[in-house]
Amino acid sequence: MKLYEHAISETVEKIKTKEIKSCEVVQSILERIDNIDKKLNAFITVFHDESVDRAKYIDQKIKNGKPLGALAGVPIAIKDNICLKNKRTTCGSKMLENYCPPYSATVINKLLSEDAIIIGKTNMDEFSQGSSAETSYFGATRNPWNLDRVPGGTSGGSAAALAANETIGSIGSDTGGSVRQPASFCGVVALKPTYGRISRYGLIAYASSLDTIAPFGKTVKDCAILMQVLSGKDTKDSTSVDENVPEYEKLMGNSIKQMRIGLPSEYFSDGICPDVKEAVLKGVKVLESLGAVIEETSLPSLKYGIPAYYLTATSEVSSNLARYMGIHHSHRSKKTKDLIESFKTSRAEGFGPEVRRRIILGTYALSRGYYDQYYLKAQKVRTLIMNEYLNAFKKYDVLIGPVSPFPAFKLGEKINDPLQMYLSDIYTITINMAGIPAISIPCGLSSQGLPIGMQIIGKHFDEGKLLKIASVYEKNCNVSNIIPNI
Amino acid sequence: MKYEVVIGLETHAELDTESKLFCGCSTKFGSEPNTQTCPVCLGLPGVLPVMNKKAFGLSLKTAVALHCEINQFTNFDRKSYYYPDLPKNYQTSQNYFNIGNNGYVDMVVDGEERRINIHNVHLEEEAGKLVHPEASDANYSLVDFNRAGVPLLEIVTQPDMRSIEEVENYMQTLRNILLYIGVSDCKMQEGSLRFEASISLREHGSTVLGNRVEIKNLNSMKAVLKVLAYEMTRQSSLLDDGKEILLETRLWDDVDAVSRRMRTKEDAHDYRYFPEPDLVPFWINQEWIDETETAIPELPVCRRQRFVDELSVSDYDAGILTEDKSLADYFEECVAISQESSKELSNWIINDVLRELNEQKLNVQDFVISPKMLTELVEIKPTIGSSIAKEVFAEMVNTGKSAPVIVKEKDLTQMDDTSELNEIVVKVIEDNPKAVEDYGLGKKNALAFLIGQTMKITKGKANPKILTELFKQRLSSISK
Ligand SMILES: [Zn+2]
Numbered sequence: 002m003k004l005y006e007h008a009i010s011e012t013v014e015k016i017k018t019k020e021i022k023s024c025e026v027v028q029s030i031l032e033r034i035d036n037i038d039k040k041l042n043a044f045i046t047v048f049h050d051e052s053v054d055r056a057k058y059i060d061q062k063i064k065n066g067k068p069l070g071a072l073a074g075v076p077i078a079i080k081d082n083i084c085l086k087n088k089r090t091t092c093g094s095k096m097l098e099n100y101c102p103p104y105s106a107t108v109i110n111k112l113l114s115e116d117a118i119i120i121g122k123t124n125m126d127e128f129s130q131g132s133s134a135e136t137s138y139f140g141a142t143r144n145p146w147n148l149d150r151v152p153g154g155t156s157g158g159s160a161a162a163l164a165a166n167e168t169i170g171s172i173g174s175d176t177g178g179s180v181r182q183p184a185s186f187c188g189v190v191a192l193k194p195t196y197g198r199i200s201r202y203g204l205i206a207y208a209s210s211l212d213t214i215a216p217f218g219k220t221v222k223d224c225a226i227l228m229q230v231l232s233g234k235d236t237k238d239s240t241s242v243d244e245n246v247p248e249y250e251k252l253m254g255n256s257i258k259q260m261r262i263g264l265p266s267e268y269f270s271d272g273i274c275p276d277v278k279e280a281v282l283k284g285v286k287v288l289e290s291l292g293a294v295i296e297e298t299s300l301p302s303l304k305y306g307i308p309a310y311y312l313t314a315t316s317e318v319s320s321n322l323a324r325y326m327g328i329h330h331s332h333r334s335k336k337t338k339d340l341i342e343s344f345k346t347s348r349a350e351g352f353g354p355e356v357r358r359r360i361i362l363g364t365y366a367l368s369r370g371y372y373d374q375y376y377l378k379a380q381k382v383r384t385l386i387m388n389e390y391l392n393a394f395k396k397y398d399v400l401i402g403p404v405s406p407f408p409a410f411k412l413g414e415k416i417n418d419p420l421q422m423y424l425s426d427i428y429t430i431t432i433n434m435a436g437i438p439a440i441s442i443p444c445g446l447s448s449q450g451l452p453i454g455m456q457i458i459g460k461h462f463d464e465g466k467l468l469k470i471a472s473v474y475e476k477n478c479n480v481s482n483i484i485p486n487i
Numbered sequence: 488m489k490y491e492v493v494i495g496l497e498t499h500a501e502l503d504t505e506s507k508l509f510c511g512c513s514t515k516f517g518s519e520p521n522t523q524t525c526p527v528c529l530g531l532p533g534v535l536p537v538m539n540k541k542a543f544g545l546s547l548k549t550a551v552a553l554h555c556e557i558n559q560f561t562n563f564d565r566k567s568y569y570y571p572d573l574p575k576n577y578q579t580s581q582n583y584f585n586i587g588n589n590g591y592v593d594m595v596v597d598g599e600e601r602r603i604n605i606h607n608v609h610l611e612e613e614a615g616k617l618v619h620p621e622a623s624d625a626n627y628s629l630v631d632f633n634r635a636g637v638p639l640l641e642i643v644t645q646p647d648m649r650s651i652e653e654v655e656n657y658m659q660t661l662r663n664i665l666l667y668i669g670v671s672d673c674k675m676q677e678g679s680l681r682f683e684a685s686i687s688l689r690e691h692g693s694t695v696l697g698n699r700v701e702i703k704n705l706n707s708m709k710a711v712l713k714v715l716a717y718e719m720t721r722q723s724s725l726l727d728d729g730k731e732i733l734l735e736t737r738l739w740d741d742v743d744a745v746s747r748r749m750r751t752k753e754d755a756h757d758y759r760y761f762p763e764p765d766l767v768p769f770w771i772n773q774e775w776i777d778e779t780e781t782a783i784p785e786l787p788v789c790r791r792q793r794f795v796d797e798l799s800v801s802d803y804d805a806g807i808l809t810e811d812k813s814l815a816d817y818f819e820e821c822v823a824i825s826q827e828s829s830k831e832l833s834n835w836i837i838n839d840v841l842r843e844l845n846e847q848k849l850n851v852q853d854f855v856i857s858p859k860m861l862t863e864l865v866e867i868k869p870t871i872g873s874s875i876a877k878e879v880f881a882e883m884v885n886t887g888k889s890a891p892v893i894v895k896e897k898d899l900t901q902m903d904d905t906s907e908l909n910e911i912v913v914k915v916i917e918d919n920p921k922a923v924e925d926y927g928l929g930k931k932n933a934l935a936f937l938i939g940q941t942m943k944i945t946k947g948k949a950n951p952k953i954l955t956e957l958f959k960q961r962l963s964s965i966s967k
Contacts, residue, residue: 083533084533090533092532097532100532102526102532102533103531104531106533201535202533202534203534204533205532205533206533206765208764210764236537238535239535239536239537239765239766239767240764240765240766240767316761317761317764319759320565320759323569323575323576323577324530324574324575324576325532326569326576328571329529329574329630330529330531340571341569344569364759367567367759367761368757369757369759372759372761376761
């Protein structure tokens with residue numbers, strides 16, 4: 002087995018026991034990136050020299066017998082919307098093509114204090130807007146399982162890099178499915194946490210009330226390790242929550258006997274691809290065979306999810322992206338001299354078509370006379386959806402459904418049809434609306450050999466339970482052992 | 488005037504906090520441009536605001552002091568507009584759940600109580616400042632973000648004011664309240680207190696409001712009064728000519744003393760308010776409101792009335808004393824220490840203390856003469872006389888010594904021993920036969936001359952009352 006193929010847990014173990022050196026792991030990863038990223042385009046920036054230097058530093062620490070962090074010497078790839086001090090952080094946009102933040106996100110500081118190595122910044126849909134990692138100014142990322150297919154979005158780079166063993170672990174962000182859908186398309190695990198579980202400080206905002214930073218892992222255990230590092234209240238983020246962080250790894254592998262699992266009929270409705278439905282239901286059968294109690298249920302308000310989500314998200318986008326007008330940190334057009342003209346031209350040049358579309362939609366939805374009808378109504382729907390989920394959790398420990406109605410689609414297939422593209426988020430967005438956690442775990446391959454993801458959804462701060470069920474499932478199915486051949 | 492004027496006022500007061508509203512940067516005035524900034528107040532990608540609890544508390548205090556209904560559930564909203572001095576191109580402000588609504592300010596106009604209703608009080612962040620280069624051919628402007636994110640309180644009245652005098656009175660009264668409760672330093676020269684006015688005219692007796700003109704950019708009370716006078720003339724002559732007043736926003740040009748159109752209603756901003764998702768809503772519990780109420784000192788209008796009713800100070804003097812909270816505190820401290828009449832103490836403060844403070848540009852808290860020292864002076868005054876008391880006061884200012892010490896050191900106690908004085912009087916009469924003769928001829932200033940001579944000998948310590956009596960007695964016996 003090559004060093005780049007290992008999971009986080011194995012890598013840390015081997016480095017700590019001095020079986021291997023961090024330098025060797027980093028070297029192996031960098032070579033892998035050099036060899037295959039031309040095909041995938043998963044990275045926007047790779048830190049060759051810095052990673053080697055840091056690996057040497059960690060190795061020295063080990064040699065000197067200094068105390069080590071939970072991620073000692075492990076290369077981690079970071080989605081390019083998470084600020085890393087003095088390193089280009091682009092958000093996949095021309096607008097921030099040369100932007101270097103003067104500070105690091107809280108999650109970066111947490112990773113570094115656990116001795117992780119930031120190996121590079123990954124490609125993404127521009128400002129996290131898209132569902133396929135195709136809207137990036139730096140070109141589309143491709144799916145390692147099939148290079149004609151998309152890796153999913155918006156954290157497509159982080160998912161593809163991990164699936165193709167270009168990194169040992171990776172971090173993304175999830176606003177409407179942006180880690181779960183690419184995880185399912187690429188055959189890796191991703192956990193979208195409860196809103197407020199992980200600090201957003203330093204995450205470049207797309208839709209603030211829905212954005213979450215989220216870990217990917219080759220295994221469920223890796224997700225648990227990263228969750229442990231990333232979770233917790235941050236005084237810099239008022240929306241982060243001071244809630245006890247359990248020891249996730251200890252919860253894993255325990256029995257799931259008598260656990261009550263609900264299957265919402267809305268998650269298995271008409272639009273679903275038969276392969277997906279079959280794979281997910283097969284996964285559910287496995288859990289049933291392990292002692293879980295399965296029952297069908299219904300959450301009728303979910304049908305309002307797409308319009309309510311896009312009204313909320315685009316409204317927030319129109320405000321969050323207002324700061325990019327070429328004055329002090331973003332792209333400034335060279336074509337104009339007049340101030341207002343400069344704002345307009347800089348924005349027209351700096352943003353791609355999907356971002357411009359969402360800014361216009363959101364600006365409209367918040368306009369005088371429309372606020373009640375659109376934004377406010379969307380918030381009411383949001384409350385309705387959350388209450389329906391919470392009601393369901395009175396009866397069930399978790400809910401299970403697919404992550405996406407279909408496996409990875411072809412590049413260019415939906416990019417010119419925004420409505421079709423938006424519909425690919427149908428099973429993921431309502432979870433962000435409710436602020437609850439959900440894990441995406443591989444549950445088989447389609448007839449065309451593409452990964453399919455199963456989604457396990459829990460109530461607020463119940464990440465531990467999701468990790469537990471996912472780990473039991475993983476152990477009994479060996480699904481995370483299937484890797485793409487690239 | 489032929490028309491009734493209807494005026495409303497928005498007051499922007501920078502809150503007196505050490506740090507900015509959403510970050511730890513200093514709010515100090517006058518530093519080098521962009522030295523008091525950080526990623527948060529620069530609105531860099533990825534940053535989040537954290538509420539300054541003190542600023543929030545000061546806002547609550549103001550809302551309570553202005554008798555507002557407190558929104559126990561309060562929230563912040565984003566107000567969107569594009570301007571290069573606004574780092575995020577939205578201002579985090581309040582729109583849907585202001586911290587306070589429906590309050591009022593009571594004031595005294597021509598001795599009558601007058602109530603101005605407050606529409607709302609809300610908290611928001613300051614913008615930065617554009618700096619335009621002096622060279623006329625310069626083709627750039629710079630932005631200073633030191634001020635960006637300073638906590639700013641906005642106090643909005645109903646259109647309740649009916650004259651420029653009322654507006655002036657309201658601004659003074661409000662400023663006093665803000666100073667009294669210690670929420671803002673109200674330094675207009677540093678932009679801590681700014682105004683926006685709205686003004687419309689209508690026929691007397693009409694209940695319909697006329698078209699309203701808003702005027703922004705008013706950096707002093709003087710500017711407010713000037714622009715309102717200007718607008719009243721401009722609008723009434725338009726109405727006289729049968730022309731319509733346009734619903735518009737105008738800017739005041741202090742140099743040319745004119746208001747100019749900034750924008751009309753058609754291109755009015757749509758601020759697209761929506762709840763700030765980066766802050767959680769705030770719940771103000773009753774306990775917090777009660778605590779705040781207790782912490783609010785007696786406000787100037789009430790205090791002034793109490794000074795008149797209980798301390799026999801004239802209404803005019805009470806007005807002066809209560810204009811500055813620390814001066815009123817100083818006065819009350821004196822009254823508490825001393826048995827002397829409060830009238831006498833207030834005279835000393837208004838005439839002598841205030842004159843010194845103005846000359847030295849001092850606050851009363853920093854004044855060398857403490858309330859205790861002033862009362863000592865007033866108490867010792869009967870033994871030294873008024874004119875020497877003034878000299879002692881000056882000496883106290885210069886040396887910081889107490890009145891009894893100065894009186895003792897300089898042996899200033901008044902001579903009021905009749906027999907001692909009599910000897911001197913006899914001697915003065917002997918030495919000045921010409922003056923005695925003049926007195927006999929009925930020349931009035933002869934007596935003053937003789938008293939002056941005596942004062943010279945006694946270094947001013949002779950009790951003038953006794954002295955006058957003695958001279959009169961002796962001179963009348965001579966002329967007989
Ligand atoms: Zn700051």
